[in-house]
Amino acid sequence: xxxxxxxxxxxxxxxxxKNYHDVxxxxxxxxxxxxxxxxxxxxxxxxxxxxxxxxxxxxxxGTGIGTWGSNKTVGWAWDITNFVWWVGIGHxxxxxxxxxxxxxxxxxxxxxxxxxxxxxxxxxxAAMFPVFHMGRPWLAYWVMPIPNQFGSLWVNFNSPLLWxxxxxxxxxxxxxxxWWTGLLPDFAMLxxxxxxxxxxxxxxxxxxxxxxxxxxxxxxxxVSLVLAGLATPLVLSVHTIVSFDFATSVIPGWHxxxxxPYFVAGAIFSGFAxxxxxxxxxxxxxxxxxxxxxxxxxxxxIIIMITGSIVGCAYITELFVAWYSGVEYxxxxxxxxxxxxxxxxxxxxMTCNVVSPQVMWFKKIRxxxxxxxxxxxVVNVGMWFERFVIIVTSLHRDYLPSSWTMFxxxxxxxxxxxxxxxxxxxxxxxxxxxxxxxxxxxxxxxxKTSSETYKKLHAAHDNHSHSEHNHH
Amino acid sequence: xxxxxxNVANGGLNGSYVxxxxxxxxxxxxxxxxxxxxxxGTAGLALGYGRSEGFKKDMVVGVNAYSLYTNFNSFQTAxxxxxxxxxxxxxxxxxxxxxxRGDIVKEATxxxxxxxxxxxxxxxxxxxxxxxxxPAASIDLWESFDRTTGHHFNLSIDLNACTGCGACVIACHxxxxxxxxxxxxxxxxxxxxxxxxxxxxxxxxxxxxDVDKKDxxxxxxxxxxxxxxxxxxxxxxxxxFQPVMCQHCNHAPCETVCPVAATxxxxxxxNHMAYNRCVGTRYCANNCPYKVRRFNWFLYNKNSxxxxxxxxxxxxxxxxxxxVVRSRGVMEKCSFCIQATQSVILQAKRDxxxxxxxxxxxxCACSAACSSGAMVFGDVNNTEDPIVRLKENExxxxxxxxxxxxPNVFYHVKVRNT
Numbered sequence: 040x041x042x043x044x045x046x047x048x049x050x051x052x053x054x055x056x057k058n059y060h061d062v063x064x065x066x067x068x069x070x071x072x073x074x075x076x077x078x079x080x081x082x083x084x085x086x087x088x089x090x091x092x093x094x095x096x097x098x099x100x101g102t103g104i105g106t107w108g109s110n111k112t113v114g115w116a117w118d119i120t121n122f123v124w125w126v127g128i129g130h131x132x133x134x135x136x137x138x139x140x141x142x143x144x145x146x147x148x149x150x151x152x153x154x155x156x157x158x159x160x161x162x163x164x165a166a167m168f169p170v171f172h173m174g175r176p177w178l179a180y181w182v183m184p185i186p187n188q189f190g191s192l193w194v195n196f197n198s199p200l201l202w203x204x205x206x207x208x209x210x211x212x213x214x215x216x217x218w219w220t221g222l223l224p225d226f227a228m229l230x231x232x233x234x235x236x237x238x239x240x241x242x243x244x245x246x247x248x249x250x251x252x253x254x255x256x257x258x259x260x261x262v263s264l265v266l267a268g269l270a271t272p273l274v275l276s277v278h279t280i281v282s283f284d285f286a287t288s289v290i291p292g293w294h295x296x297x298x299x300p301y302f303v304a305g306a307i308f309s310g311f312a313x314x315x316x317x318x319x320x321x322x323x324x325x326x327x328x329x330x331x332x333x334x335x336x337x338x339x340x341i342i343i344m345i346t347g348s349i350v351g352c353a354y355i356t357e358l359f360v361a362w363y364s365g366v367e368y369x370x371x372x373x374x375x376x377x378x379x380x381x382x383x384x385x386x387x388x389m390t391c392n393v394v395s396p397q398v399m400w401f402k403k404i405r406x407x408x409x410x411x412x413x414x415x416x417v418v419n420v421g422m423w424f425e426r427f428v429i430i431v432t433s434l435h436r437d438y439l440p441s442s443w444t445m446f447x448x449x450x451x452x453x454x455x456x457x458x459x460x461x462x463x464x465x466x467x468x469x470x471x472x473x474x475x476x477x478x479x480x481x482x483x484x485x486x487k488t489s490s491e492t493y494k495k496l497h498a499a500h501d502n503h504s505h506s507e508h509n510h511h
Numbered sequence: 512x513x514x515x516x517x518n519v520a521n522g523g524l525n526g527s528y529v530x531x532x533x534x535x536x537x538x539x540x541x542x543x544x545x546x547x548x549x550x551x552g553t554a555g556l557a558l559g560y561g562r563s564e565g566f567k568k569d570m571v572v573g574v575n576a577y578s579l580y581t582n583f584n585s586f587q588t589a590x591x592x593x594x595x596x597x598x599x600x601x602x603x604x605x606x607x608x609x610x611x612r613g614d615i616v617k618e619a620t621x622x623x624x625x626x627x628x629x630x631x632x633x634x635x636x637x638x639x640x641x642x643x644x645x646p647a648a649s650i651d652l653w654e655s656f657d658r659t660t661g662h663h664f665n666l667s668i669d670l671n672a673c674t675g676c677g678a679c680v681i682a683c684h685x686x687x688x689x690x691x692x693x694x695x696x697x698x699x700x701x702x703x704x705x706x707x708x709x710x711x712x713x714x715x716x717x718x719x720x721d722v723d724k725k726d727x728x729x730x731x732x733x734x735x736x737x738x739x740x741x742x743x744x745x746x747x748x749x750x751x752f753q754p755v756m757c758q759h760c761n762h763a764p765c766e767t768v769c770p771v772a773a774t775x776x777x778x779x780x781x782n783h784m785a786y787n788r789c790v791g792t793r794y795c796a797n798n799c800p801y802k803v804r805r806f807n808w809f810l811y812n813k814n815s816x817x818x819x820x821x822x823x824x825x826x827x828x829x830x831x832x833x834x835v836v837r838s839r840g841v842m843e844k845c846s847f848c849i850q851a852t853q854s855v856i857l858q859a860k861r862d863x864x865x866x867x868x869x870x871x872x873x874x875c876a877c878s879a880a881c882s883s884g885a886m887v888f889g890d891v892n893n894t895e896d897p898i899v900r901l902k903e904n905e906x907x908x909x910x911x912x913x914x915x916x917x918p919n920v921f922y923h924v925k926v927r928n929t
Contacts, residue, residue, distance in 0.1 A: 114794075289916075
């Protein structure tokens with residue numbers, strides 16, 4: 040969707056002297072060319088991590104959850120921390136694809152494809168955890184409300200874990216459909232440029248017979264709008280449901296109404312940070328700096344700053360309400376977080392999440408690629424620790440002091456997590472070489488208004504016509 | 512002397528070693544436990560440990576103190592020298608003190624009990640409802656379920672009569688085929704006690720002093736200091752025992768959160784656990800404020816890694832055939848000995864009579880084993896059952912009443928002489 044007029048002073052979204060053909064060639068190059076050494080190194084590391092994770096999961100399923108560090112009091116630790124971390128990361132993609140579409144933000148065109156891919160791959164990682172954290176994961180299908188021979192026995196709709204099942208599966212399916220619909224014209228582009236019969240066959244199937252007729256485009260625009268409308272509420276609802284895992288419980292530190300907005304803001308915060316991490320690397324490696332410009336990075340940094348501030352506000356609110364409520368168990372829960380045995384994780388969380396986004400008030404920092412990359416990593420580390428703090432420090436010291444315990448992860452906890460990171464990068468690296476990583480059809484639709492080439496043309500044309508007027 | 516007990520990262524308790532010399536005889540590598548309240552300058556060493564053989568090698572623990580035992584003297588002068596090394600203890604409870612949480616174990620002195628109202632020494636939590644202070648127990652989000660027909664089980668635990676002997680724990684283990692998990696699992700806080708006895712030391716010289724100290728803490732820094740200090744037991748503490756098991760809450764936080772409905776509420780008031788439906792998400796255990804639920808982290812039976820009571824034929828012969836042996840990956844907890852109560856009910860049915868007033872008490876493992884009469888189990892719908900009077904007693908209170916769980920287990924306020 041392109042608007043008809045854009046002010047000349049707006050920074051161009053496609054820089055350099057690019058024309059339509061350049062866009063096609065630049066986006067197709069990583070797919071059509073051979074993988075370079077850097078890609079192979081990254082892929083090998085990711086694959087090893089993935090296989091290590093598979094081994095750790097197999098060990099867990101074969102021997103028991105006892106191979107992890109959890110105990111009678113801390114029943115969830117790294118498993119659910121990682122689950123929430125991955126789901127949170129996924130929210131950025133949907134926001135960029137859906138919400139920014141509804142808000143007609145043209146800068147989303149260059150980043151939405153990769154952001155949405157990130158969402159799908161991170162939701163896949165997230166889904167591993169609810170399945171494999173179960174004591175009997177081979178019975179995981181029992182959470183599905185399907186007819187069975189037990190009576191039929193329904194699932195328990197009161198349970199937030201069950202709401203998670205529906206929320207995450209809806210999220211995955213809607214994101215997949217949205218992503219695929221947007222990919223159709225781009226797969227068609229690859230199909231039309233394909234040289235070998237195998238490539239042509241594959242991309243023909245993937246593009247579902249896209250013909251490029253005006254009718255196809257009209258349907259494309261309509262469906263995008265509908266799916267954006269469907270996906271937008273998901274941005275808010277999915278992580279709200281995830282937060283209900285904690286908010287609806289009775290444990291001090293979990294049982295608080297601030298969790299839904301706090302989690303949603305945190306999700307967008309960590310998601311945009313991950314998008315930055317991925318795109319800063321990808322734009323350099325795949326030579327896409329003309330499309331994923333510094334302005335794109337800056338705009339994402341601004342969103343990181345806003346959501347980071349919301350998260351910081353939420354932390355302070357929690358502390359205030361713990362004091363104001365006068366509930367002694369709640370007060371102890373927060374004193375313990377900050378000064379108890381896990382004070383170091385609380386400090387990490389606060390520094391990474393509250394302090395680091397604030398440095399982006401300085402334009403110099405938020406337009407610096409290096410600084411943005413470092414901050415994006417720091418934010419994701421901080422957000423992991425936030426979930427760790429919420430889960431482990433609230434559980435390990437709750438109501439009865441006799442059940443207070445400590446938690447220490449095992450190599451299997453770490454291995455499973457590293458495995459999901461490996462799996463994520465395996466998928467992302469494969470995607471970057473077989474999918475068009477930029478929504479090139481959509482980028483082409485904004486060339487006339489937002490690219491540097493055309494802005495220069497318009498400026499010259501205006502000057503020319505002005506000067507003609509003046510002469511007359 | 513530099514002798515210490517400390518908790519390592521996973522919670523396990525470690526301690527120093529000493530060598531003990533008595534009348535020229537030396538005993539080496541004796542692990543040290545620092546016991547709060549023990550007189551300074553004394554050391555105690557129990558006889559009976561340190562055997563050379565045991566039924567299982569894990570039963571061979573401790574040191575043989577008989578070598579130091581001269582002339583049938585129970586008290587002798589000993590010389591202790593610190594040795595290098597760390598001993599790994601298996602201690603189920605990490606936290607020694609009650610942190611001033613006076614509503615968990617309620618106490619009164621005899622003077623207070625006689626002279627003051629129950630409202631003073633058995634203070635019920637209040638909430639504000641319609642701008643009036645009302646007992647928290649009177650507020651209910653849900654409609655009540657009518658349990659006046661049939662049996663309604665309650666368990667009474669008198670904190671005065673409880674000596675902390677642990678017979679109830681052993682009885683529960685034996686009755687319910689609770690697995691032995693071994694030292695390394697206990698160190699990682701993965702014991703399987705359905706019924707446990709919590710033991711608290713006071714940090715001030717009395718528990719009442721703890722509560723006062725906690726209430727007096729004001730301001731952020733003072734509160735932090737107070738709570739930090741309260742983690743250490745006093746050198747001359749008061750001590751209290753509290754047996755805790757599944758409270759069979761009428762509004763159980765565990766029941767609502769199970770995604771597959773593996774835990775539900777019975778008509779007789781018990782919280783049921785369907786082992787064969789449990790997929791092991793452990794949300795129920797996380798949501799239990801009493802932390803009474805136990806998870807089968809490994810396969811504890813027919814598993815040579817856990818060669819304790821369920822790995823050989825002889826050990827398995829001892830198992831109670833009326834109770835399921837749980838597999839890996841499922842939750843378990845106190846069931847109010849449902850197999851025993853059902854058996855009582857069916858036996859009465861077969862005999863064509865009503866259940867007698869003490870029958871349930873004798874059937875439930877913990878109450879049957881309790882020799883001091885601290886634990887009484889019974890049917891509150893039967894007016895003749897002793898539990899009815901115990902429940903109406905003004906010393907009766909529920910644990911963590913303010914959460915609104917409405918437990919079927921109640922405690923009696925501990926009354927001390929001074």
